[in-house]
Amino acid sequence: MTPEEFRRHGRQVVDWIADYLSTIEKHPVRAQVAPGQVRAMLPAHPPEHGEPYETVLADLDRVILPGITHWQHPDFFAYFPANASGPAILGELLSAGLGVQGMVWATSPACTELETVVVDWLAELLGLPERFRTDSAGGGVIQDSASSAALVAVLAALHRAGGGKVAADGIAGRYAIYVSSQTHSALEKAGRIAGIGARGVRVVDVDPETLEMDPGHLRTLLEADLAEGVVPALVCATIGTTSTTAVDPVRRIGEVCREHGVWLHVDAAYAGVAAICPELRWINDGVSEYADSYATNPHKWLLTNFDCGLLWVADRRPVVEALSILPEFLRNAASESGEVIDYRDWQIPLGRRFRALKLWSVIRWYGAEGLRAHLRTGIELARHFAGLVAADPDFEVREHHPFGLVCFRPARASDEETLALMERVNASGALYLSHTKVNGQVLLRMAIGAPATTADHVTAAWHTLRQAYGEP
Template sequence: MGPEEFRRHGREVIDWIADYYQRLESLPVLSRVAPGEVRAGLPAEPPAAGQGFDGVLADLDSVILPGLTHWQHPSFFAFFPASATGPSILGDLLASGLGVQGMLWATSPAATELETLMLDWLAQLLDLPAGFRSESAGGGVIQHSASDAALVALVAALHRASAGATETDGVGAGRFSVYTSAQTHSSVEKACRIAGIGTAALRKLDVDPATLAARPAHLAKLLAADVAAGRTPALVVASVGATGTGALDPVAELAELAHRYGAWLHVDAAWAGVAAVCEELRWINAGVERADSYCTNPHKWLLTNFDCTAFWVADRAALIGALSILPEYLRNAATESGEVFDYRDWQVPLGRRFRALKLWTVLRWYGADGLQAHIRGHVALAQEFASWVAADNRFELLAPHPLALVTFASREGDQATRELLQAVNASGEAYLTHTLVDGRFAIRMAIGSVLTERRHVEAAWKAITSRAAQPGQGGNSVRVG
């Protein structure tokens, strides 16, 4: 594909994407294809000869599009948001066009230095501790996801807890323990498996029934018991905005206990952390200054395309010590000088894309004011939605909702809640997901799509209330609009 062909087809692709966003609201949120339907719509064998790009766009419309669940749809309220915006898409396109492999500073100095600056910018916007900035002993890096952040935090914690012995002797069964709330994302358990200490090393903390936050007293009990049994506490994970309910753990108290026993304290603020761009929401940072590492995802709620997880450490030496291997073919003068960051030493894979470009385009396009308006708008919509739930005697709120996640259930029980969720999702009018709260089946309403307006939240509430079971003694549906 020569430059002129690329120019012509590139314009067609940009037009297709722009048209997609214009028609997005008319599409059902959740894909309705049956298993195997997409594959059956495409040839079983690869083409023997090259084909024109027009056919790709045609198949995209007729086969691929019906098989998509539309994460950018304004009525997508499931999981957590997965941002995609014009500035970020263009930044990603530039990164793809440049084709940089930024594993070392030497392989593209601008890729490394822009990433370092963007993590410093973001730390400043979120009012994170100065110790996370690059000019300190710490620093930031872009990971693929919060799951990667949890894994590298665990590997660094094991390295520190073992004084580096894990790199030569392995982790050994039954030597280390990891602690986290029962509300914490499953990535922590997966990290334990990948790191080789196994699921048996994971300790789940009880939660406060009112706040659903981890109970420090239970952590203290588990830490003492493990030490008495000859195990080494390696990592404590505190959640700031847990996936199921948005629960906020007491970071400072968990950190005090973790450090008392020599464990690493990692804060997983994947979804909620970016809310700290708003001064009035920076209370969510309480205790973060005592963390050894911290992550939040601009690709969830801060207008940046996946993948882009911001991960900071207070002391980069443990992270680099755990992950750095320097074969001869990677040696170079800049690395040997010790004056540069080589981000290959801050992550699991060697190779890395120029992901800082899309974060750069987003921060420059929106500025602090635009980012704050985005977050504040969604928080306000969630509070309004929660007020509608509270005013309708068919439903009850099951968790605090200070940000943009509302967790609720039918008062008629789990079966009624489950059937309601299935009916709303099957309608194509909205897409929501579920969780368990103290054993109860609950619906999650996560507001965060870039395109969501109040009318979409109203429409979702109408879809819910029109299908909800009536209480035994009758009920009055709250009116909106």
């Protein structure tokens, strides 16, 4: 494809996306296809001859769109939001157009240095401590996701806990990491990948009401492990759990970690970005003093398309020691000078895209005030929805909803009835929400935060739900 053909088809694709975004509400939120239906519409064999780009775009409408669940739809309330925005999409496009590799500084210096700047910008916006900034012993890096961020933290923590021998010797002896029943499954997955297995993952009790990790029980588990010769490697505290956005008491957890020299990872994948708003800065209480690593995902609630997960560490040395291998072909004068950062040593894969472009693009287009306005809209709409539910005697709503997620249920329904209600509205395509289980009981999760969602969408969603449940 020549540059001029790219110009022509690029405009078609831009127009296609602009049209898609401006007419997204005409689609059912959840795809209405059965398993295998999309595949059956695609040729079983690859084409021998090239085709005009228009045929690809036509098939996008004909074959792909019916199989899409529309995450950018204003009535998408499932999981967490997956925010995209114009400047983020354009940043992604620029990254693809430049097509550079940022594995080491020397392979494209601007890729590394812009990343350094934007992760520092975001640390400043969030009020993260100085030791997470690039000009300290620590620093930030863009990962694909909070799962990978957690895995990197686990590997660095294991390496540190093992006296710097794990990278060379492997997992010899027994290590443990500590989570709660509310921690994201990514931590257990990280434990499995890192070789400590599910067996090395301890589940700390939570307060049955608030669902916050119990620091006292954490201490008990830690000390029991120490007594048996198991080495505690990492504790994961969560700011904004996936299930209900519970906020673990980071300060008190941090005190326990400090006593025993255990790595404290803070997984703020969804809610961490909320700290851009001063009135929500409380969520990070204790992070400054105690956190060894901190992760939050602009791709969830900060107007940036997936993938863009940020990880900061207070000490980059154990990360690099755990992950650095230098093959001959990557040796270069800049790396050897020690004056540059090679982010390949801060992540699982070697190759890396120029993802900083999209975060840069987003922060510059919206500015801090625009980002705050977006977050506050989500929170306000969540309050609005919670108010509608609370006013209905047939429903009950979970009081804790400091962010964009509201958990609720029909007050007298069985779990089966609650799930059936969810399936009915999801199948209708009118809106899409998800569920969780708290203390053995099913709750519905209404996750608000898409840029296109307004009060009208939220009100309409409530009426749809109310009607699907049955008139009062």
